[in-house]
Amino acid sequence: MVRTRPLKVALLGCGVVGSQVARLMTAHADDLAARIGARVELAGVAVRRPDRARGDIAPELVTTDAEGLVTRGDIDVVIELIGGIEPARTLINAAFESGASVVTANKALLAGDGTALHAAAEKQAADLYFEASVAGAIPLLRPLRESLAGDRVDRVLGIVNGTTNFILDRMESSGAGYGEALAEATALGYAEADPTADVEGFDAAAKAAILAGIAFHTRVRLDDVHREGITEITAADIAGARQMGHTVKLLAICERAGDGRSVTARVHPAMIPLSHPLAGVREAYNAVFVEAEAAGRLMFYGPGAGGVPTASAVLGDLVAACRNKLTGGLGPRESAYAQLPVSPMGEVVTRYHVSLDVVDKPGVLAQCAMVFAAHGVSIDTVRQSGKDGEAKLVVVTHRAHDAALGATVEALRRLDTVHGVASTMRVEGE
Numbered sequence: 546m547v548r549t550r551p552l553k554v555a556l557l558g559c560g561v562v563g564s565q566v567a568r569l570m571t572a573h574a575d576d577l578a579a580r581i582g583a584r585v586e587l588a589g590v591a592v593r594r595p596d597r598a599r600g601d602i603a604p605e606l607v608t609t610d611a612e613g614l615v616t617r618g619d620i621d622v623v624i625e626l627i628g629g630i631e632p633a634r635t636l637i638n639a640a641f642e643s644g645a646s647v648v649t650a651n652k653a654l655l656a657g658d659g660t661a662l663h664a665a666a667e668k669q670a671a672d673l674y675f676e677a678s679v680a681g682a683i684p685l686l687r688p689l690r691e692s693l694a695g696d697r698v699d700r701v702l703g704i705v706n707g708t709t710n711f712i713l714d715r716m717e718s719s720g721a722g723y724g725e726a727l728a729e730a731t732a733l734g735y736a737e738a739d740p741t742a743d744v745e746g747f748d749a750a751a752k753a754a755i756l757a758g759i760a761f762h763t764r765v766r767l768d769d770v771h772r773e774g775i776t777e778i779t780a781a782d783i784a785g786a787r788q789m790g791h792t793v794k795l796l797a798i799c800e801r802a803g804d805g806r807s808v809t810a811r812v813h814p815a816m817i818p819l820s821h822p823l824a825g826v827r828e829a830y831n832a833v834f835v836e837a838e839a840a841g842r843l844m845f846y847g848p849g850a851g852g853v854p855t856a857s858a859v860l861g862d863l864v865a866a867c868r869n870k871l872t873g874g875l876g877p878r879e880s881a882y883a884q885l886p887v888s889p890m891g892e893v894v895t896r897y898h899v900s901l902d903v904v905d906k907p908g909v910l911a912q913c914a915m916v917f918a919a920h921g922v923s924i925d926t927v928r929q930s931g932k933d934g935e936a937k938l939v940v941v942t943h944r945a946h947d948a949a950l951g952a953t954v955e956a957l958r959r960l961d962t963v964h965g966v967a968s969t970m971r972v973e974g975e
């Protein structure tokens with residue numbers, strides 16, 4: 546049954562995602578009404594440049610006064626799709642103060658200020674939904690918050706940035722260097738004019754903070770996430786990975802550590818075996834592996850960005866928030882009761898692939914092996930090749946603390962017989 550008074554929605558931002566949310570709200574208005582139990586009416590659309598063409602949106606709905614729109618008193622749900630920290634944060638808080646629930650895709654804001662936003666929602670008995678903030682269209686946060694609420698999640702491992710996956714995939718498939726692959730990503734619209742947030746891992750780190758917080762019922766801030774980007778990855782690194790049956794991916798990894806008494810969250814490039822399901826994630830797709838005690842291994846895969854796919858996740862949240870408005874119920878709250886400490890990167894246990902340029906003479910391999918042993922790092926495999934007095938030594942270690950692995954590499958650099966450390970990369974997914 547559809548009730549008489551429509552629910553009023555304020556849309557903040559009408560760009561790549563917002564314009565598609567507005568379009569789909571109109572195109573599917575009858576279905577949404579049937580699913581929610583009330584019609585949903587677009588009450589206003591706040592933008593920065595009001596004179597731009599806005600598709601089928603009635604011009605009288607478009608405003609530059611976002612604050613006036615969210616505080617006018619009759620808005621049921623505010624959809625924030627401006628992005629960035631301000632004015633999004635002020636507007637979301639104003640929405641809660643005015644009694645509205647909020648749907649947002651703003652990972653940067655949630656990773657930095659999630660706790661304060663959740664508290665503001667709690668105070669006003671309002672909903673805060675943010676499915677689209679991680680992995681675009683892929684249903685991931687709701688399964689973690691709701692479907693797995695009775696299980697214990699041990700690990701979340703995933704490709705959560707489409708731009709960097711596209712670049713690494715191109716480097717892998719065509720042998721291109723980083724710069725060439727980035728140029729292609731930019732030309733095809735997969736990378737922004739300033740790609741820093743993507744290629745330096747900031748975007749993935751914000752998503753890792755959100756994922757770790759939900760998975761481990763613990764507050765994980767952006768600063769807690771160790772972050773490395775892909776700008777230093779070379780065609781030689783990709784070829785080296787290929788030689789040992791691996792590929793290179795930018796991974797977000799959140800895990801329980803220290804017998805489950807602490808957690809870690811990190812984003813960095815890593816080699817994974819070609820047989821691993823994440824190795825087959827091509828182009829700009831996203832995929833996330835979740836390992837839970839009872840459920841086992843689950844994989845979520847799909848488009849991690851784009852206006853239309855991301856709008857799907859936003860609309861799913863809109864339906865949930867509207868249903869709660871009608872029934873007087875509330876969606877899941879922030880769950881941070883476990884309050885596990887977040888351990889630094891040095892305590893993460895991982896494996897290294899180290900490629901060294903060394904002098905080609907007897908005893909060098911033994912000398913290097915002693916450096917690994919001195920730091921308590923045991924060697925899994927060694928490959929040596931050389932000619933004309935120069936040699937390459939490629940070592941893959943067993944699992945050890947990241948701090949010990951890092952110290953080993955620094956000590957190797959200081960050996961007279963080591964001309965240089967050509968590359969180091971962590972090895973995951975085995």
Ligand SMILES: NC(=O)c1ccc[n+]([C@@H]2O[C@H](COP(=O)([O-])OP(=O)(O)OC[C@H]3O[C@@H](n4cnc5c(N)ncnc54)[C@H](OP(=O)(O)O)[C@@H]3O)[C@@H](O)[C@H]2O)c1
Pocket residue numbers: 557558559560561562563591592593594595597609611625626627628629632650651652653677678681849850851852855
């Ligand atoms: N794009 C994706 O594929 C994707 C995927 C997942 C999540 N997200 C997230 O979704 C959010 C929106 O991303 P987007 O790509 O749609 O951004 P976008 O294309 O840059 O759109 C931003 C919109 O916000 C408006 N805006 C900017 N400053 C404003 C202000 N001060 N007051 C009112 N309106 C303002 C802009 O107005 P004008 O139109 O007048 O410039 C524009 O309509 C971000 O949090 C982003 O991280 C995006």
